[in-house]
Amino acid sequence: MTAPAVHESLLESSVFPMAPIGSIVVERNEKVGETDFPALSVGKRGVTPQLAGVAKTQTEGDRKLVRAGDLVINSRSDRRGASGLARQDGSVSLVYSVMTPKPELMVAEYGHHLLRSTAFQDEFFRWGAGIVDDLWSTNFTRMSRIRVPLPPLDVQRDIAARLDEVDAMISKLDELTKALRQRATDTAALFGLSDGYVSHREDAHSPLAGIPDHWQRTKFGYDFFESTERNGENPQGPLLSISEYRGVELNTRTNGQQASLDVSNYRVVRPNQLAANMMWLNHGGLGVSSLTGYISPDYKAFWISPRFYSRYVHHLFRSPRYVDYFGTIGTGVRPNAQRVTKTALDMMPVPLPPMDEQSRIANYLDEVTGNIDHMLAKVARLRDLLVERSSTFLVDVVTGRKEVA
Incomplete structure (x- = not known):
């Protein structure tokens, strides 16, 4: 044996x-x-x-x-x-x-x-x-x-000093990332506002506050319908994740937990469906998918009414006004884990512009955020490289493959 x-x-x-x-x-x-x-x-x-x-x-x-x-x-x-x-x-x-x-x-x-x-x-x-x-x-x-x-204390201090220098470089990249994201946020903050059409009908804290008067109003539950499709025995595509920065994307993690061995209960996501991490909505944990794949069984997927242009929906629910709103309707006792219930989501007010305006808004934001996302991706790759080398350096020193210079 x-x-x-x-x-x-x-x-x-x-x-x-x-x-x-x-x-x-x-x-x-x-x-x-x-x-x-x-x-x-x-x-x-x-x-x-x-x-x-x-x-x-x-x-x-x-x-x-x-x-x-x-x-x-x-x-x-x-x-x-x-x-x-x-x-x-x-x-x-x-x-x-x-x-x-x-x-x-x-x-x-x-x-x-x-x-x-x-x-x-x-x-x-x-x-x-x-x-x-x-x-x-x-x-x-x-x-x-x-x-x-546990190296000697002086060696521990030397390791920490070297890695503190790397952390300082990573902090500068984080500051650049924050500035780029703020630029994207500033652009998204203009979402749906037109001079001469500002409405005063809504409460200042409502996600409908300030939208043009000629836009219709609806509720999430009227136009977004939960998909209950699961993988079953035949997964419909690759494992997907929901990034707070980019929305739905391929899960490319090579370490840590990626998916259970049995993925039959994982939820299927189709192109033009809205996918949402219900415990991370107040951090932008949702987006409209362009891919077919599967996500955690604890997430949700929604079909979108034909009254909505899918890319408009993507930008709308990831805009600052909705990210903030999700924080007000979430419940839970842990910070960073505020669940938004399906009932609360169904009652959420949603602005419904004419389809041609939805398309213009989405195309403009796709272009602007696409350029910013490209820059963010470059910064993220450099940051990941520094983090990887930092971790490798620590392991090499503590295992004796390298000495602290």
Whole structure:
């Protein structure tokens, strides 16, 4: 009988001691009220002050305390890479694991880069558990068993210093990305407004506020019809993802969880259907597809009424007014996980211009956003290359293949 293959982590080192995370950090599990400490965001940029537009928990006390110098990581696999070192006191959702490095064993800045390395993210995912791909998580108990390399403290500091330089370059790219996205947002903010046709019939907070008087008004449930088509035994195309920046696209991830082995229950998306991640609408997690494929069973797909031009719909629901509106109708106790229910979506007001105006709006925004998307793609590729080289450098040093220069 053949023995089962033994998993070997990319972080396994023969030159430095290995230790389980639980032995080099102390978990911080103190609950605080949401008004006691400033809210923090944890994402690909590390731990930062709460990002604008991110919904906050509605339950007093449902927060975890974070102190400056703590390491924080999101336990959910679909927030891959959302981790880092806190530079200030604050609070985060209970979905995060918060830990304080033991200073005699780990330099906090080294821990920051270690948690954010691709090799660690792969291990973090491998130790997780769950029933569907979007709810796969690795709690602190499981994570505490992951073995990581512990070079001498001076080597840890040298590694961190080198990778801090790379992070500074990545931050500049992020600033450029933000500026490009703001340009796209400024363009989209002009969506549907015509001088001389401004309506005063709507509440200022309604997504219909300021639309031309000659446009009709409808509700989502009247013109968008949920598709219940599933893969079954024969997948209709490749796995698709819903990008908050580009909408529906091919899932090109080569690491982490991509899809369950059994994709029969995954939802089929057809060209000109609207696909939506109902827990990420307030971040632009929806778009009209140009592809046939399948998406997570927790997402939804909708047929669009012939009264609407599909590309107009794509830009409309991804415009700032609707992204903000989704934040007001979402429900949930976790920031970054505000679900919009089908009932709430059906009641959502939608502007319905004449078809020729829909076409002109969509064509204009396709051209403008297409140029910006091309620039964003170039920046993203450069950023990914820096992140990849940063992660490779850390692994090469801790495994003895390279020395810190």
